[in-house]
Amino acid sequence: MHETIWVLNGPNLNLLGExxxxxxxxxxxxxxxxxxxxxxxxxxxxxxxxxxxxxxxxVTLIQExxxxxxxxxxxxxxxxxxxxxxxxxxxAVSIPKVEVHISKVLKREQERRHLLTAAACDGLxxxxxxxxxxxGLNALVKLIRGGK
Ligand code: DQA
Numbered sequence: 001m002h003e004t005i006w007v008l009n010g011p012n013l014n015l016l017g018e019x020x021x022x023x024x025x026x027x028x029x030x031x032x033x034x035x036x037x038x039x040x041x042x043x044x045x046x047x048x049x050x051x052x053x054x055x056x057x058x059v060t061l062i063q064e065x066x067x068x069x070x071x072x073x074x075x076x077x078x079x080x081x082x083x084x085x086x087x088x089x090x091x092a093v094s095i096p097k098v099e100v101h102i103s104k105v106l107k108r109e110q111e112r113r114h115l116l117t118a119a120a121c122d123g124l125x126x127x128x129x130x131x132x133x134x135x136g137l138n139a140l141v142k143l144i145r146g147g148k
Pocket of ligand 1: 011012013075076077078079080100101102103104105112
């Protein structure tokens with residue numbers, strides 16, 4: 001059976017492609033999903049793709065992932081910088097987790113340079129545009145399969 005990877009996207013990422021394209025690019029979230037689905041097929045993993053604006057909705061999905069997924073790729077959006085609830089949920093889930101940011105958060109406003117939820121993940125990818133999702137999926141497959 002194929003391993004399952006959940007891809008969770010936080011607030012405002014539904015507007016990818018039209019929202020601040022100079023920062024986030026012109027690709028839509030659907031484009032990202034299509035690219036990941038193709039990659040998942042090649043790497044023989046299954047993916048489920050979600051986007052939620054609410055903090056509680058994200059927490060519920062993270063909790064659910066612990067029972068239904070082998071790995072978690074997450075872009076918590078603005079919650080990344082301050083949500084203790086998302087941080088706690090991630091800590092409670094012991095499957096491999098990678099956080100991704102499209103933009104170069106470490107080069108942006110002071111508030112965005114602080115990354116709280118990433119500290120609960122196995123790795124962080126930031127600043128490579130939407131390609132970061134593919135890099136994150138790759139990393140997760142490696143983490144899940146280990147030496148296999
Ligand atoms: C983001 C960076 C966050 O600071 C911002 O609030 C987002 C997107 C990124 O992918 O670059 O919504 O997570």
